[in-house]
Amino acid sequence: MAKTVDASQIIMKRFGRSVEPPGKEFLTKKPEYVVPTGSLILNSQLEFGGIPQSSVVEVFGWEGSGKSLSMYLAIAQSQKRYPDKPCAIIDAENQFRFQASWAERAGVDLNKLVLIPCSITEEIADIIYYMIVGKGKFSEKRGTSSKLLEIVEPGNYGIIGIDSVSKMVPKDSSEKGSDEKKRRGAKAAAISDLLDKIQGVMTRSDCNSKTILYFINQLRKNPNSGMFENPEYRTGGNSLKFANTIALQAKRVPKSEEYDAQNNITSHLMRVKFVKNKCGGCPDGWADLRIRYDQQGVDNYEELIDIGILNDVLSENGKKIIVNIPEFSDFKFLRSDCNDVLKKNKELKSKLLELFKTGKVFDVKKKSFGKITSDDNEDNSNDDEDVSGDFVSSEN
Numbered sequence: 005m006a007k008t009v010d011a012s013q014i015i016m017k018r019f020g021r022s023v024e025p026p027g028k029e030f031l032t033k034k035p036e037y038v039v040p041t042g043s044l045i046l047n048s049q050l051e052f053g054g055i056p057q058s059s060v061v062e063v064f065g066w067e068g069s070g071k072s073l074s075m076y077l078a079i080a081q082s083q084k085r086y087p088d089k090p091c092a093i094i095d096a097e098n099q100f101r102f103q104a105s106w107a108e109r110a111g112v113d114l115n116k117l118v119l120i121p122c123s124i125t126e127e128i129a130d131i132i133y134y135m136i137v138g139k140g141k142f143s144e145k146r147g148t149s150s151k152l153l154e155i156v157e158p159g160n161y162g163i164i165g166i167d168s169v170s171k172m173v174p175k176d177s178s179e180k181g182s183d184e185k186k187r188r189g190a191k192a193a194a195i196s197d198l199l200d201k202i203q204g205v206m207t208r209s210d211c212n213s214k215t216i217l218y219f220i221n222q223l224r225k226n227p228n229s230g231m232f233e234n235p236e237y238r239t240g241g242n243s244l245k246f247a248n249t250i251a252l253q254a255k256r257v258p259k260s261e262e263y264d265a266q267n268n269i270t271s272h273l274m275r276v277k278f279v280k281n282k283c284g285g286c287p288d289g290w291a292d293l294r295i296r297y298d299q300q301g302v303d304n305y306e307e308l309i310d311i312g313i314l315n316d317v318l319s320e321n322g323k324k325i326i327v328n329i330p331e332f333s334d335f336k337f338l339r340s341d342c343n344d345v346l347k348k349n350k351e352l353k354s355k356l357l358e359l360f361k362t363g364k365v366f367d368v369k370k371k372s373f374g375k376i377t378s379d380d381n382e383d384n385s386n387d388d389e390d391v392s393g394d395f396v397s398s399e400n
Contacts, residue, residue: 040054060199061217092120124172125195174194271294306342
């Protein structure tokens with residue numbers, strides 16, 4: 005008669021890990037660290053009201069669509085909510101020095117930001133590995149990179165942003181000249197190895213990393229695509245598509261700019277779509293977010309107005325907003341004055357915030373959530389969690 009073997013005891017003896025089921029309470033427990041996106045609508049589509057710990061986020065789109073801005077907003081929220089967890093940006097494009105003022109305007113504390121200029125894919129993998137584990141060998145080519153990392157305890161990072169995937173170059177391609185096909189294949193293989201290495205250590209029990217990886221990616225057009233095929237594709241191969249937890253596509257809505265008296269652009273609409281969302285069920289729709297240049301990124305008050313109109317709590321008549329609540333009968337105001345009105349009327353503001361939990365955020369007919377707009381032709385083709393992030397506390 006065959007002898008029965010207890011596999012759990014063997015695994016515990018060899019690897020020191022238990023195979024007992026953790027239970028429903030452990031599996032459904034809210035993560036310790038959750039970083040808001042800076043947008044009330046995007047937070048409402050994530051199960052925990054923001055980006056959970058140990059997530060891999062990818063934001064892709066064409067130039068000027070707001071990809072880097074989304075990363076700056078997330079870093080600003082992380083610095084505000086978790087001041088003991090520093091954030092870092094690996095600048096593969098070597099362009100951050102030109103965007104530092106824009107990042108600071110979005111709320112990023114530049115004095116607490118670790119900036120690492122590096123474009124070699126293998127070196128980026130070693131740097132992130134050191135950030136999470138604290139072990140690894142560094143070549144002399146990186147210069148002061150290892151010294152920058154020594155000032156922060158490994159594994160204590162809130163967000164590590166990589167800007168961008170398209171500028172990450174394999175070491176062999178940077179040293180040797182090769183044709184386009186070989187270089188493109190080597191780049192995809194190097195990024196795949198990077199993700200395998202980093203995601204492997206992020207799940208190790210001895211690391212217990214809470215770091216969020218934030219990748220910025222770009223779009224390209226394939227001139228050899230068929231008539232009915234989508235010519236757009238993301239750079240870096242397909243490995244990042246499978247590895248990411250959240251994938252967002254960003255577009256800039258044409259002819260959506262607002263101007264001041266001097267005819268200077270003060271804001272524009274950024275259209276964001278969830279392409280992939282493992283942190284909560286999300287419809288296949290778009291969110292139109294108003295980006296204010298003189299404020300910290302997304303205009304949260306205009307998001308409240310859009311959700312109120314979608315749920316018939318508010319109605320729009322030209323430029324005027326009419327409140328359809330008995331307590332606020334015959335109350336009207338201009339859309340341009342929504343910030344001042346909602347700051348003064350705390351009760352109306354709280355009722356609109358409740359719609360993110362009890363109301364409708366997605367319109368099935370319009371295929372859009374948030375601001376309902378027509379599908380413009382572009383030149384470059386819930387739960388009971390707090391979705392407001394630090395929006396409410398910052399105003400009180």
